[in-house]
Amino acid sequence: MTIHVSPDAHPALVLNADYRPLSYYPLSLWSWQDALKAVFLDRVNIVSEYDVVVRSPSFEFKLPSVVSLKTFVKPSRHPAFTRFNVFLRDRFQCQYCGSREDLTFDHLVPRSKGGQTTWENVVTACSPCNLHKANKTVAEAGMLLHCHPFAPSVQDLHNNGRLFPPNFLHESWLDFLYWDTELDP
Known part of the structure; x- marks a missing residue:
């Protein structure tokens, strides 16, 4: 099973305040519009950006590719039975x-x-x-x-979620997603 993510949509990876994804499956992504709204409401920090700019008559802004929440969201200890x-x-x-x-x-x-x-x-x-x-x-x-x-446990579900990465992973997300990557000694 693959989550379909369109690279043309320029989604932003959403990290908790500790720089971990809020969720792995589905991967915690926001539309570029929601990410910009959160930036303007001062709810997130921009960690990385796309090389894509949006413009209005009064400003020009690079689209965020990775954002982190300013306030830590405590993950649920027990996953919902769904x-x-x-x-x-x-x-x-x-x-x-x-x-x-x-x-x-x-x-x-x-x-x-x-x-x-x-x-x-x-x-x-x-x-x-x-x-x-x-x-x-x-x-x-x-x-x-x-x-x-x-x-x-939540960790069990996160580990399983890592087995089903979306079809698109922007290079700026890779440092925050631990998709079976080998670490250098």
Whole structure:
């Protein structure tokens, strides 16, 4: 799965006050318009700029490519339980067959049998596997799980998010994104 980012849109990478991205997946990006608005409202510092200028009758301004918030936003300690975060935890693949197509989620213990909608009871599944399992437990359906579900940390989701970089990464962003780059000794 790839996040589509148009380089022609000149998005700005948004960093927290500690110079870490607010989010890795989706990558924390603002439109150039939102970035400029934040600059004028004195909410961000410009860290890097594009070689593109916008003009008005009264000013000329280079578009920011990286901005950092002036006030630190404390990251959530526990990620929200959302469909997207379940998919991200499971790396956007069916936990039964490994497919990346037609994804939904499945309750290991079906709700009709008392199963809860929790991190530990929900996995990403493709529609064919979900239909095959139907209203059965994994064992009753004779299926195997690739990975057992768990409540992920924010770090778990960030690590998985790094596996799905957007199609466009501006060179000014690379020092702030740690996409499997080897560090010099």
